[in-house]
Amino acid sequence: MSENATGVTEEEKFRFDLTGFFIRPAILTPDEVAAIVDQIDRIFHDPDSLPPHERGMPGGAAQLIIDHPKVM
Known part of the structure; x- marks a missing residue:
């Protein structure tokens, strides 16, 4: 599928419109994921x-999700 100017494919746009989110694999490194999981465990x-x-969210390690260069 072709991407538009935002780098989002038509299928991703459809899934986002349908569910409110879409998944992009390999955006965060394993270390980044581990830090966020640790933060969530500690919060609870x-x-x-x-x-x-x-x-709370976003804060600490989870803040990375808000403006991660691969997410923007």
Whole structure:
């Protein structure tokens, strides 16, 4: 499928319109994913182990998702 000016294929646009999201594999590195998973685990199981600004989303490692160059 061809991509438009945003780099999104017609199929991805259709899936986004249908579900509100689409998946792009290999955007984040394994280390980035591990850091975000660790943050989420700590938010739910030991929130006091995180600084206040990292106890919610987006914050801490999850902040990366907001303006990651491969996502933009």
